[in-house]
Amino acid sequence: MNSFSPYGHTLSRRVTATGVQEGRQHPIDARLQVVxxxxxxxxxxxxxxxxxxxxxxxxxxxxxxxxxxx
Structure with a gap:
């Protein structure tokens, strides 16, 4: 899934099935609405x-x- 993060350095990032953004070590906050x-x-x-x-x-x-x- 492509995601928009106001804190990211690129337009979109890939999210794995475990909810971890590729290239990052921490999981995405489950409460964060991702568009x-x-x-x-x-x-x-x-x-x-x-x-x-x-x-x-x-x-x-x-x-x-x-x-x-x-």
Missing amino acids: ASESLFRGAHEIGIEHEGSMYRLKITRQGKLILNK
Whole structure:
């Protein structure tokens, strides 16, 4: 499963059947809702996120990192 982590250094990571991200030694917190970035962006490089009446832009950079701007 691809996952989106706001603390990761890449756009997505692979998660094994045991819930451990490849390349990391600790398990993913079972309470954390994981959303694949592909399901958010659906082929786009920028999306809008409305939060408490404000609009934010979530962008994928040329290096494949995520940037959130207000």
